[in-house]
Amino acid sequence: MSAAALRQAFFQLPESEQAALLDDLIVGSCDAAWEARLAPEMEDRIDAVERGEMNLHGAHEVLHEMRSRLRP
Secondary structure: OOHHHHHHHHHHOOHHHHHHHHHHHHHHOOOHHHHHHHHHHHHHHHHHHHOOOOOOOOHHHHHHHHHHHHOO
16 A cells, blocks of 8 residues: 555544554654654753743644645
8 A cells, every 4th residue: 555545544534543543653662762763852852942042832833734745
């Protein structure tokens, strides 16, 4: 199955199933080594947010942007 066909099938799922599938894919791709490599960057980002150097964006805004980028 092509990436385009998978994308089309994904968007035909209810939003709750889309979220569950994304969660499964993301969590399933993580292992202890990956988490150990990512931890310093995540700590740096948390510190930057707490210092006011990095802005956070609401989930609705982020999901809207992601959808607009992924839809053909």
